[in-house]
Amino acid sequence: MIHFSINKAFFLQALNATKRAISSKNAIPILSSFKIEVNKDAITLTGSNGQISIETIISSNNEDAGLLVSQTGAILLEANFFTNIVSSLPDIIFEFKEIEQQQVLLVSGKSEITLKGKDVSHYPRLQEMETSQPLVLKTELFKTLISETAFAASHQESRPILTGVHFTLTNNNELKAVATDSHRLSQRKMTLDKTSANFDVVIPSKSLREFSSVFSDAVETIEVFFSDSQMLFRSDTINFYTRLLEGNYPDTDRLLTNQSETTLVFSTGALRQAMERAFLVSNATQNGTVKLEITSQKVTAHVNSPEVGKVNEELDVLESSGSDLTISFNPTYLIESLKALKSETVEIHFISPVRPFTLLPADDKENFIQLITPVRTN
Amino acid sequence: MIHFSINKAFFLQALNATKRAISSKNAIPILSSFKIEVNKDAITLTGSNGQISIETIISSNNEDAGLLVSQTGAILLEANFFTNIVSSLPDIIFEFKEIEQQQVLLVSGKSEITLKGKDVSHYPRLQEMETSQPLVLKTELFKTLISETAFAASHQESRPILTGVHFTLTNNNELKAVATDSHRLSQRKMTLDKTSANFDVVIPSKSLREFSSVFSDAVETIEVFFSDSQMLFRSDTINFYTRLLEGNYPDTDRLLTNQSETTLVFSTGALRQAMERAFLVSNATQNGTVKLEITSQKVTAHVNSPEVGKVNEELDVLESSGSDLTISFNPTYLIESLKALKSETVEIHFISPVRPFTLLPADDKENFIQLITPVRTN
Numbered sequence: 001m002i003h004f005s006i007n008k009a010f011f012l013q014a015l016n017a018t019k020r021a022i023s024s025k026n027a028i029p030i031l032s033s034f035k036i037e038v039n040k041d042a043i044t045l046t047g048s049n050g051q052i053s054i055e056t057i058i059s060s061n062n063e064d065a066g067l068l069v070s071q072t073g074a075i076l077l078e079a080n081f082f083t084n085i086v087s088s089l090p091d092i093i094f095e096f097k098e099i100e101q102q103q104v105l106l107v108s109g110k111s112e113i114t115l116k117g118k119d120v121s122h123y124p125r126l127q128e129m130e131t132s133q134p135l136v137l138k139t140e141l142f143k144t145l146i147s148e149t150a151f152a153a154s155h156q157e158s159r160p161i162l163t164g165v166h167f168t169l170t171n172n173n174e175l176k177a178v179a180t181d182s183h184r185l186s187q188r189k190m191t192l193d194k195t196s197a198n199f200d201v202v203i204p205s206k207s208l209r210e211f212s213s214v215f216s217d218a219v220e221t222i223e224v225f226f227s228d229s230q231m232l233f234r235s236d237t238i239n240f241y242t243r244l245l246e247g248n249y250p251d252t253d254r255l256l257t258n259q260s261e262t263t264l265v266f267s268t269g270a271l272r273q274a275m276e277r278a279f280l281v282s283n284a285t286q287n288g289t290v291k292l293e294i295t296s297q298k299v300t301a302h303v304n305s306p307e308v309g310k311v312n313e314e315l316d317v318l319e320s321s322g323s324d325l326t327i328s329f330n331p332t333y334l335i336e337s338l339k340a341l342k343s344e345t346v347e348i349h350f351i352s353p354v355r356p357f358t359l360l361p362a363d364d365k366e367n368f369i370q371l372i373t374p375v376r377t378n
Numbered sequence: 379m380i381h382f383s384i385n386k387a388f389f390l391q392a393l394n395a396t397k398r399a400i401s402s403k404n405a406i407p408i409l410s411s412f413k414i415e416v417n418k419d420a421i422t423l424t425g426s427n428g429q430i431s432i433e434t435i436i437s438s439n440n441e442d443a444g445l446l447v448s449q450t451g452a453i454l455l456e457a458n459f460f461t462n463i464v465s466s467l468p469d470i471i472f473e474f475k476e477i478e479q480q481q482v483l484l485v486s487g488k489s490e491i492t493l494k495g496k497d498v499s500h501y502p503r504l505q506e507m508e509t510s511q512p513l514v515l516k517t518e519l520f521k522t523l524i525s526e527t528a529f530a531a532s533h534q535e536s537r538p539i540l541t542g543v544h545f546t547l548t549n550n551n552e553l554k555a556v557a558t559d560s561h562r563l564s565q566r567k568m569t570l571d572k573t574s575a576n577f578d579v580v581i582p583s584k585s586l587r588e589f590s591s592v593f594s595d596a597v598e599t600i601e602v603f604f605s606d607s608q609m610l611f612r613s614d615t616i617n618f619y620t621r622l623l624e625g626n627y628p629d630t631d632r633l634l635t636n637q638s639e640t641t642l643v644f645s646t647g648a649l650r651q652a653m654e655r656a657f658l659v660s661n662a663t664q665n666g667t668v669k670l671e672i673t674s675q676k677v678t679a680h681v682n683s684p685e686v687g688k689v690n691e692e693l694d695v696l697e698s699s700g701s702d703l704t705i706s707f708n709p710t711y712l713i714e715s716l717k718a719l720k721s722e723t724v725e726i727h728f729i730s731p732v733r734p735f736t737l738l739p740a741d742d743k744e745n746f747i748q749l750i751t752p753v754r755t756n
Contacts, residue, residue: 081658081686088655110694111655115687277466277489280459308459309493316488 002038002073002098006058007066008089008108014045014056015083017238020214021047021054022079028124033076035123038069046126047079048241052207053126054214055239066093073098076118085113126241129232134223135169135196139215139235142222145177146208148188148340148368153205154181164202166249172196178252179205184333185252185356185371186340199226202249207242214240255356255371260349262294262322265362268346270316272338274301277311279331284308289328289375294350296324303331318345327353328377337370379476380416380451384436385444386464386472386486392423392434393461395616398592399425399432400457406502411454413501416447424504425457426619430585431504432592433617444471451476454496463491504619507610512601513547513574517593517613520600523555524586526566526718526746531583532559542580544627550574556630557583562711563630563734563749564718577604580627585620592618633734633749638727640672640700643740646724648694650716652679655689657709662686667706667753672728674702681709696723705731706755715748 018034026032026049035046043058060067075098085106086094094108102117146165154162165179172195178187215222215235225232226244233240275290278301282288285305292315293300299320303311327350338346343361350357359370396412404410404427413424421436438445453476463484464472472486480495524543532540543557550573556565593600593613603610604622611618653668656679660666663683670693671678677698681689705728716724721739728735737748 078686081662084658085655088651088658090651090655110692111652112690113655113659113687114689116685273466273468274489277463277468277491280462280466281491284459307494308456309491311492312490314488 001071002036002075002096002104003071004038004043004067004069005093005095006043006068007064008086008092008094010062010065011058011094012083012086014043014058015079015086017214018045018047018054018056019079019083020210021049021052023049024080026050030076030118030122030124032079033118033123034079034082035074035076035120037074037120038072040069040072043067043069046123048124048126050124051204051243052210053239053241055126055241057237057239059237071098074120075102075104076120076123077104077115082115085115089113127227127230129225129227129230129241131223131225131232131234133197134225134234135192135199136194136221136223137192139219139222140217141190143212143215143217144342145175145188145190146212149177149179149186150205150208151179151336151340152181152184152186152370153179156181161202161245161247161249163206164204164245164249165208166200166202166252168200169196169198172198178249180250180252180255180371183330183373184337185255186337187252187256187369189367201226201231202245202247203231203242204245211240211242214238256369257351257358259351260322260358261352262325262350263320264294264299264317264348264350265319266315266317266346266348268338268341268344271346272335274313274315275331275335275338277313278303279335281305281309281311282331287330287375289377290331290334291326291328291377294320294325294327296320322350325350325353327357327374329357329372329374333372337372340370341368379449380414380453380482381449381473381475382416382421382445382447383471383473384421384446385442386467386470388440388443389436389472390461390464392421392436393457393464395592396423396425396432396434397457397461398588399427399430401427402458404428408454408496408500408502410457411496411501412457412460413452413454413498415452415498416450418447418450421445421447424501426502426504428502429582429621430588431617431619433504433619435615435617437615449476452498453480453482454498454501455482455493460493463493467491505605505608507603507605507608507619509601509603509610509612511575512603512612513570513577514572514599514601515570517597517600518595519568521590521593521595522720523553523566523568524590527555527557527564528583528586529557529714529718530559530562530564530748531557534559539580539623539625539627541584542582542623542627543586544578544580544630546578547574547576550576556627558628558630558633558749561708561751562715563633564715565630565634565747567745579604579609580623580625581609581620582623589618589620592616634747635729635736637729638700638736639730640703640728641698642672642677642695642726642728643697644693644695644724644726646716646719646722649724650713652691652693653709653713653716655691656681657713659683659687659689660709665708665753667755668709668712669704669706669755672698672703672705674698700728703728703731705735705752707735707750707752711750715750718748719746 037044089108091109173192175190223234278290291302345362356371415422467486469487551570601612656668669680723740734749
């Protein structure tokens with residue numbers, strides 16, 4: 001029969017962090033609950049949607065938490081409802097007391113709220129992970145890597161493996177992340193400070209985006225552990241589990257090339273804005289494209305959507321070399337690709353109107369490469 | 379054939395203000411367009427959803443607008459699309475030029491965008507209003523009046539007249555606004571500085587909420603004009619038209635009473651927070667209510683939702699007089715009523731468990747009164 005008291009604001013923050021893993025409409029109804037486990041010196045909150053799971057640990061050593069545990073135990077409480085109730089409590093601290101089996105009394109100021117919970121045995125077991133030999137990553141670097149690659153993964157379930165990002169560690173310190181939806185590709189390489197065991201996994205891009213929300217920039221490093229089917233990102237107070245995608249990721253190395261017939265350098269921001277204008281008009285037509293006309297004199301962008309109108313624009317080019325070329329593509333791909341670039345200038349290499357073109361950030365051409373496949377037009 | 383140039387940011391602001399009247403899914407497709415009328419010394423932008431219409435006037439006298447008209451004319455352009463295009467333009471100013479019938483060329487920096495428009499004759503005629511003898515209202519006061527009453531109007535179309543707020547002017551300067559959905563009522567009175575012709579109209583509460591968004595607090599006063607079926611709120615740069623509701627508004631005066639068997643005074647904020655806690659639990663049950671038990675010793679609030687839990691809470695009462703009473707009601711009504719109160723303390727008068735109770739702001743008991751009907755429970 002659980003009994004503890006805690007700082008309301010601190011507890012609420014932990015509930016909200018854990019709730020990120022909970023989807024309001026889950027096929028497994030019990031997963032709309034928090035699992036709350038109260039031990040002598042810590043509370044563990046668990047939320048899960050079956051794909052990702054988050055455990056948040058509140059230690060009684062943390063002074064901000066103001067946690068005082070009188071009796072231990074575990075219970076399930078409906079996540080949204082419980083969070084709203086805690087948020088509404090009047091006092092700075094509150095008392096959480098199991099008054100009979102699966103009945104909780106919250107006392108705060110003059111308010112007493114009784115809630116019905118569920119037996120903790122109904123909650124599915126998260127797969128146990130062996131947690132020896134972690135890979136240690138800098139949170140900020142890993143977030144950058146996610147923002148540079150995850151957007152390029154497929155949003156369609158027709159080839160499930162492409163909805164993930166392919167992470168490999170080779171030579172014990174060469175990390176590579178690749179994502180492609182078969183129309184565009186983004187690859188980031190990074191050399192780790194510390195060596196670790198090599199791996200080859202495909203992480204769902206959804207889980208990676210969630211990673212960036214779950215771990216704040218205040219968390220300097222995270223430990224990473226793998227099993228065959230899932231992985232665990234661990235900080236002092238958060239365990240973030242995600243399932244891995246099964247199957248073989250296609251060989252993407254053969255797609256990358258150093259070939260270049262035409263090279264242009266743009267200001268990343270100016271090119272992106274021009275493409276956003278192009279997109280507004282191209283988007284009115286199904287599979288609308290923008291046409292780039294590259295000559296030694298100038299580079300122009302053209303969109304023609306007979307229903308709504310046209311765009312004709314001369315683009316400011318910082319550097320230009322190679323042969324003339326006319327190439328058409330979906331401006332969305334170029335917009336998203338430019339958004340992922342931190343570099344102020346971008347170098348684009350074209351081979352032919354029907355071959356993918358390559359984007360490199362001008363300040364780091366070795367480690368970050370993106371490909372976009374053109375659209376054949378007549 | 380229209381031709382003008384204008385400051386992009388200023389024009390965009392005017393487009394966004396006008397777009398408030400345009401619903402993206404209107405039964406009349408042409409109403410998804412702006413009507414753009416260019417005269418020698420001003421542009422008038424019109425948006426409408428058939429119920430409300432907004433005209434925004436950009437004068438060439440306004441230096442911020444940077445408006446230079448070379449040729450006049452009128453055209454219809456799809457509102458969302460045109461707004462997005464203008465927003466994407468690269469330069470501070472842009473040129474708007476009708477290049478052939480219903481074809482517009484926008485030129486900004488090196489970008490040229492051609493858009494298809496529609497003939498202005500397709501646009502419905504806004505009813506003309508006679509604009510002599512305005513009623514002049516302080517914008518801020520009128521907004522207060524709206525926020526104190528419009529929320530109490532009905533959201534259901536079963537009795538359309540109750541979806542409006544009943545405004546009357548009597549004795550040429552006594553303004554009264556009443557709204558009720560038959561479960562609760564809110565009435566605000568106000569004495570105007572200047573006299574005006576008496577009126578009796580029912581304004582859709584939706585239009586009133588829109589009023590508060592359309593006229594910024596920078597607009598000190600607005601002029602008000604009536605016809606039989608619509609009214610016009612006018613500032614220097616904006617004409618805001620709304621249809622009036624037809625039919626007789628029920629006599630609400632007979633519902634108001636000075637009778638009181640039990641009187642309580644609460645801190646508005648503390649009572650609201652207690653009711654919000656009560657609502658969280660009552661809301662889990664259909665037609666869930668909160669029960670107030672008033673004795674000379676204390677006032678307590680109780681909710682019992684067998685599915686999810688219970689609330690028991692002692693309320694802090696600032697003053698209390700009269701007989702003991704137990705009364706049940708929907709906490710939502712009390713929450714919304716307290717939100718509408720600017721006063722720090724609220725006086726509540728109860729007559730019996732089955733008669734509506736009355737809320738008065740402690741600092742202005744003469745001019746603002748609200749009623750809430752209790753729920754009979756066993």
